[in-house]
Amino acid sequence: MKNVLILGKIHSGGVDLLRDATGIAITELPDHSPDMKDHLGKTDAIIVRMTKIGTEEIAAAPGLKIVARHGVGYDTVDVEALTAAGIPLTIVGNVNAVAVAEHTLALMLALSKRLLRYDAATRAGNFDIRNTFSLSELYEKTVLVVGFGRIGQETARRCAAFGMKVIVADPFVAEADVAALEYGHTGDFRKALGKADYVTLHVPKSPETDNMIGAKEMAAMKQGACLINASRGGMVDEQALYDQLSSGHLGGAGLDVFEPEPPTAGHPLFALDTVIISPHCAAFTEECARRMAVSCAESVLAVLSGTLKADLVVNSSVMTNNQTA
DSSP states (O other), X not given: XXXXXXXXXXXXXXXXXXXXXXXXXXXXXXXXXXXXXXXXXXXXXEEESSSOBOHHHHHTOTTOOXXXXXXXXXXXXXXXXXXXXXXXXXXXXXXXHHHHXXXXXXXXXXXXXXXXXXXXXXXXXXXXXXXXXXXXXXXXXXXXXXXXXXXXXXXXXXXXXTTOEEEEEOTTSOHHHHHTTTOEEESOGGXXXXXXXXXXXXXXXXXXXXXXXXXXHHHHSOTTOEEEEOSOTTSBOHHHHHHHHHHTSSOEEEESOOSSSSOOTTOGGGGOTTEEEOOSOTTOSHHHHHHHHHHHHHHXXXXXXXXXXXXXXXXXXXXXXXXXX
């Protein structure tokens, strides 16, 4: 019997796939559960959402054969420790890009149409707020897409469909490839901050991207510009963002992520009606949640049967001869 530990709620589609397999026992725990340590000693595979998997957890699981990350980011997982132990870390691949891109556009639209302010005013009987003419359009506005991976590409495509002018900031993408899509390009996002009406972040969490949008970067943004972060918390200096929004320099922000998560009660940004917030849920549509859970389950079943392929493995150097590279 192989034991699969699921940390954090995942869609039933993935759980059912494991239950239908022969010789699989499943333990489901909430994210960050203190009971996790009681199960690691007999665990063969872990599916994890946001729980930290570090050297201590890996050492406590001598039979561990895979960690399947329920997402594409893996900043809560110690990749070096997994690699040293010969354990593959998998991600879900291109299954959440559309959901996150749609959420990004939803945040942009909510800001441009001032949905929070207009909703509250209308409910309070202030129907005349419509005569302030304070709404705006995405059409012909400039969006700076920082990071041109799967999610950045899907976001840029949707922005272009709204008639926006797209600038891509990614030093790892060739300018010619971006130009072929009729987008602008820069290797350093800071050089384009002053041109953008909207700045949207789609880069992985790393020491290089920690606090990448601070007071200096916000000051360089266009007066009235909006900042969108549906990537990871910690990339935006939240105090600086509050200051820039309160002063009126920035026009709004759409945030799906915070540092820490969940954010503290009474967070200063919550008091601003120029901020649209959501609970790190951009990828959690019903459709995407199923795709992610199924992808994780398939990776677990593949590694247990010796047929894991390298395309979703982050640390592919651990692939062995009995696996399909």
